[in-house]
Amino acid sequence: MKRTPHLLAIQSHVVFGHAGNSAAVFPMQRVGVNVWPLNTVQFSNHTQYGQWAGEVLAPQQIPALVEGIAAIGELGNCDAILSGYLGSADQGRAILTGVARIKAINPKALYLCDPVMGHPEKGCIVPQEVSDFLLEEAAAMADFLCPNQLELDSFAGRKPQSLFDCLGMAKALLARGPKAVLVKHLDYPGKLPDGFEMLLVTADGSWHLRRPLLAFPRQPVGVGDLTSGLFLARVLLGDSLLAAFEFTAAAVHEVLLETQACASYELELVRAQDRIAHPRVRFEATPIGL
Numbered sequence: 001m002k003r004t005p006h007l008l009a010i011q012s013h014v015v016f017g018h019a020g021n022s023a024a025v026f027p028m029q030r031v032g033v034n035v036w037p038l039n040t041v042q043f044s045n046h047t048q049y050g051q052w053a054g055e056v057l058a059p060q061q062i063p064a065l066v067e068g069i070a071a072i073g074e075l076g077n078c079d080a081i082l083s084g085y086l087g088s089a090d091q092g093r094a095i096l097t098g099v100a101r102i103k104a105i106n107p108k109a110l111y112l113c114d115p116v117m118g119h120p121e122k123g124c125i126v127p128q129e130v131s132d133f134l135l136e137e138a139a140a141m142a143d144f145l146c147p148n149q150l151e152l153d154s155f156a157g158r159k160p161q162s163l164f165d166c167l168g169m170a171k172a173l174l175a176r177g178p179k180a181v182l183v184k185h186l187d188y189p190g191k192l193p194d195g196f197e198m199l200l201v202t203a204d205g206s207w208h209l210r211r212p213l214l215a216f217p218r219q220p221v222g223v224g225d226l227t228s229g230l231f232l233a234r235v236l237l238g239d240s241l242l243a244a245f246e247f248t249a250a251a252v253h254e255v256l257l258e259t260q261a262c263a264s265y266e267l268e269l270v271r272a273q274d275r276i277a278h279p280r281v282r283f284e285a286t287p288i289g290l
């Protein structure tokens, strides 16, 4: 019997609704991965409501929890680490220490970094020191990096002029260390207005994917976290990077269709669970070169 992969997921938890681990854990479990959620913050709700209650986890708790898993002899079973929304730069450094600790026991373990940098206009609030940490320290240790367009712009230090420019900016990130860069949301001059576009860039090739842009009165939150989580889960389950990319686009689209049909602001993950596991839609990524 094939072993079920184990994934340590280090990102935010919200009591109400879906963002961070609260957007990614259930879908990753639903597709067949054992998830170890480690919550960097526990907030009442995501920050785009403009107000929230709750606390940031003390950074020293991260190595303490990792050591606790080592102490029961389970750390070597960790196949991957995912990091997302961070409450402080010190938490980020503690995660990198944990990644190094896990890779020392299991050199095959993969680290996916979703460099959540915030979006003040949208109300996604992340401290500036976290963005600096992600740009300067985390990217170098990541096997997979999953920025959105704003985060890609921050890495490049500029905005793109075209799709090929986005490709160049993502390819430049490979030189910093990651094996693959998944740009979860593209925005560039000349982009067709009715599409939602993504890029996958690896040493072996690059692919562009377009899916329909859906209309929402308020953009749902947690889509990026869902995207990163499903991509990593499918890679662990044995998909090629390209297959994981295409699966993720389809499963996320299914969730958004369900969310739109319910006229819900929060992602309808529970209702969409069968569609996540077995997406009915399929999007084919097309190779793209410089």
Ligand SMILES: Nc1ncnc2c1ncn2[C@@H]1O[C@H](COP(=O)(O)OP(=O)(O)O)[C@@H](O)[C@H]1O
Pocket (backbone or CB within 6 Å): 119, 147, 148, 149, 150, 184, 185, 196, 211, 212, 213, 214, 215, 216, 219, 220, 221, 222, 223, 224, 225, 253, 256
């Ligand atoms: N097919 C789609 N149609 C409409 N909106 C989408 C679609 N897919 C994703 N979105 C929205 O696009 C935005 C992507 O946000 P962005 O900040 O670029 O990435 P992230 O979710 O990582 O923060 C989110 O507001 C999400 O709700």
Ligand SMILES: Cc1ncc(COP(=O)(O)O)c(C=O)c1O
Pocket (backbone or CB within 6 Å): 012, 013, 014, 019, 020, 043, 045, 046, 047, 048, 085, 116, 123, 124, 125, 220, 221, 222, 223, 224, 225, 226
């Ligand atoms: C607590 C929390 N976690 C994670 C996120 C990131 O969500 P997304 O997947 O939309 O980038 C947000 C965005 O506001 C947030 O408030």
Ligand SMILES: [Mg+2]
Pocket (backbone or CB within 6 Å): 116, 148, 224, 225
């Ligand atoms: Mg995001």
